[in-house]
Amino acid sequence: MPDLLDGAPDQLAILRLSAIGDTCHVVPVLRTLQAVWPETAITWIIGRTEATLLGDLPGVEFVSFDKREGRQAYRKLLQQMRGRHYDVLLHLQAALSASIASLCIPARLRLGYDRARAKDFQWLFTNARIQGEQRVHVMDSMFAFLEALGIKERVLRWDIPIPLEAQEFAERELPPGRLLVISPCSSARWNNFRNWPAERYAAVAEEAMRKHDFHIVLTGGGTELERWYGEEIARRMTRKPLDLIGRTSLKQLLAVLQRADVLVSPDSGPVHMATTVGTPVIGLYASSNPLRTGPYLSQQWVVNRYPEAVQAAFGKSVEELPWGKRVRDPDVMEPILVDDVRERLERLVAAGLPRTLPPAQAQSR
Numbered sequence: 001m002p003d004l005l006d007g008a009p010d011q012l013a014i015l016r017l018s019a020i021g022d023t024c025h026v027v028p029v030l031r032t033l034q035a036v037w038p039e040t041a042i043t044w045i046i047g048r049t050e051a052t053l054l055g056d057l058p059g060v061e062f063v064s065f066d067k068r069e070g071r072q073a074y075r076k077l078l079q080q081m082r083g084r085h086y087d088v089l090l091h092l093q094a095a096l097s098a099s100i101a102s103l104c105i106p107a108r109l110r111l112g113y114d115r116a117r118a119k120d121f122q123w124l125f126t127n128a129r130i131q132g133e134q135r136v137h138v139m140d141s142m143f144a145f146l147e148a149l150g151i152k153e154r155v156l157r158w159d160i161p162i163p164l165e166a167q168e169f170a171e172r173e174l175p176p177g178r179l180l181v182i183s184p185c186s187s188a189r190w191n192n193f194r195n196w197p198a199e200r201y202a203a204v205a206e207e208a209m210r211k212h213d214f215h216i217v218l219t220g221g222g223t224e225l226e227r228w229y230g231e232e233i234a235r236r237m238t239r240k241p242l243d244l245i246g247r248t249s250l251k252q253l254l255a256v257l258q259r260a261d262v263l264v265s266p267d268s269g270p271v272h273m274a275t276t277v278g279t280p281v282i283g284l285y286a287s288s289n290p291l292r293t294g295p296y297l298s299q300q301w302v303v304n305r306y307p308e309a310v311q312a313a314f315g316k317s318v319e320e321l322p323w324g325k326r327v328r329d330p331d332v333m334e335p336i337l338v339d340d341v342r343e344r345l346e347r348l349v350a351a352g353l354p355r356t357l358p359p360a361q362a363q364s365r
Contacts, residue, residue: 004109004111004128004148004149004150005087005088005109005149005150008036008037008039008040009037009040009086009087009088010039010040010041010087011040011041011043011084011085011086011087011088012033012037012040012041012042012043012086012087012088012089012090013042013043013044013045013086013088013089013090013105013107014026014029014030014042014043014044014045014089014090014092015045015089015090015091015092015093015098015101015102015105016044016045016046016092016093016098017045017046017047017050017065017067017093017095017097017098017101018047018049018050018093019047019050019187019269020049020050020053020250020269020270020272020273021268021269021271021272021273021293022092022093022138022272023046023047023050023053023054024054024158024269024272024273024275024276025138025139025142025272025296026044026092026142027054027057027157027158027160027276028139028143028154028155028156028157028158029090029092029139029142029143029145029146030042030044030057030060031155031157031158031159032143032146032151032153032154032155033146033151034059035153035155036151036153041061042059042060042061043060043061043062043063043086044060044061044062044063045063045065045077045101045105046062046063046064046065047064047065047066047067048064048065048066048068049250051064052249052250052251053160053250053251053254053273054160056161056163057160057161058161063077063080063081065077065101067097073101074100074101074104077101077104077105078104081104081105081106084105084106085106085107085108086105086106086107086108087107087108087109088107088108088109088111088149089102089105089107089109089110089111090111090145091110091111091112091113091122091125091126092142092145094112094113094117094118094119094120094122095119095120095122096120096121099120099121099122099124099125102125102126103125109127109128110125110126110127110128111126111128111129111130111145111148111149112125112126112128112129112130113129113130113141114129114130114131114134115129116134117134117141128148129148130144130145130147130148131144131148132144132147134323135291135292135323136292137291137292137293137294137296138292138293139296156297156357156358158275158276158277160254160276160277162251162254162255162258163251165251165252166249166251166252166254166255167255169248169252169255169256170252170255170256170258170259173242173244173256174215174217174242174256174259175215175242177213177214177215178212178213178214178215178261178353179214179215179217179259179260179261179262180205180208180214180215180216180217180260180261180262180263180264180345181217181218181219181256181257181260181262181263181264181274181279182201182204182205182216182217182218182219182233182241182263182264182265183218183219183220183263183264183265183268183270183271184196184198184201184218184220184226184229184230184233184265184266185220185221185223185225185226185229185266185268186266186267186268187221187268187269188223188225191328192287192326192328193287193328193329193330193331193332193333194266194267194268194284194286194287194288194333195225195229195266195333196266196284196333196336197333197334198228198229198232198233198236199232199236200336200337200338200341201229201233201264202232202233202236202237203236203338204264204338204341204342204345205233205237205241206237206238207342207345208345209237209239212345212349214261215241215242216237216241216242217241217242217244217256217260218230218233218234218241218242218243218244218245219244219245219248219253219256219257219270220245220246221245221246222245222246223246226245226246227245227246229245230243230245244256250273253270253273254273254276254277257270257273257274257277257279258277258278258279260274260279261279261280261353262279262280262281262282262345262348262353263279263280263281263282264281264282264284264341264345265281265282265283265284266283266284266285266333267283267284267285267287267288267290267293267294271283271294271295272295272296274295275295275296275297275298275356277357278297278355278356278357279355279356280298280301280348280353280354280355280356281295281298281301281302281356282298282301282302282303282341282344282345282348283295283298283301283302283303284302284303284333284336284341285302285303285304285305285306286305286306286308286309286327286332286333286335286336287306287309287326287327287328287329287332287333288306288324288326288327289306289318289323289324289325290302290304290306292323292324293324295356297356297357297358298356301344301347301348302344303336303340303341303344305333305335305336305340306318306327308335309327309329309332309335310325310327312329313327313329313332314327
């Protein structure tokens with residue numbers, strides 16, 4: 001595909017509102033842009049919640065968008081964009097709400113996904129589209145936007161600022177020694193089944209304490225389900241874990257994950273937050289494909305039961321189904337066994353609990 005630009009643009013906008021994990025994927029794309037085009041002014045239109053985690057990245061103007069405000073959110077964005085003109089808009093979110101927001105952003109080149117990935121009619125809101133391999137990780141799809149602009153490098157660097165207050169929170173709350181963090185729940189969505197049974201988390205935690213001298217830390221949001229998970233896991237353990245569920249901001253959670261030696265979690269935002277700070281992740285995947293949405297730098301530690309779940313639900317292999325097809329069965333996580341997670345943890349400990357961050361340098365593609 002020919003490059004869409006002759007050189008560095010003066011003004012570039014990124015549109016990715018949500019969710020936490022996906023916005024974490026955007027950061028290396030942003031870092032690459034900053035490294036290759038240091039003079040380009042970058043604006044990121046981002047969700048209100050996501051801005052609390054990423055809105056202090058240096059060298060970027062952030063425009064917060066709160067879709068909970070309904071029409072008022074679009075009016076505010078239109079007002080903020082008045083008088084501006086961008087050379088490029090990277091429309092990184094194939095969702096109708098984001099596409100409607102894109103109409104508020106004046107840009108000459110409006111780059112979106114190819115037709116196969118442009119859900120919710122995103123192609124109607126763009127005038128150029130990426131190409132390349134479609135059956136790849138979400139982050140790789142985002143890097144395809146840079147390839148369309150002629151950028152071949154990749155800078156796998158996050159360096160998300162962690163304020164002193166958040167660092168002090170982690171220092172104050174967390175015990176010394178090895179830390180195994182369990183974030184037991186994925187975000188609550190209709191017909192979405194990613195959560196592993198609480199008793200299995202407790203069994204993994206018990207062995208991690210007994211055999212490897214880990215301290216156990218529970219994290220998550222303040223929903224009723226997440227609080228129940230915390231209580232149920234703690235009830236089944238001989239030594240109570242540190243329960244931080246509902247007690248952390250996103251920056252505090254990032255500080256906790258930075259201190260952790262390993263995270264155990266299903267497909268969720270904390271999986272990708274942990275990746276940004278180099279913490280290895282034992283991801284629990286059955287309803288979604290970890291090769292698409294798993295921890296980008298911890299694929300070797302993932303428990304992947306997605307192929308079996310796909311076969312059971314559809315009678316087909318992963319290769320025969322659309323990329324990203326979800327298995328929406330309430331029992332989909334049942335095939336992930338305690339022994340599966342124990343085995344990953346044993347290998348991690350034997351390897352010395354290695355951090356996962358690569359060297360902070362451009363990687364040629």
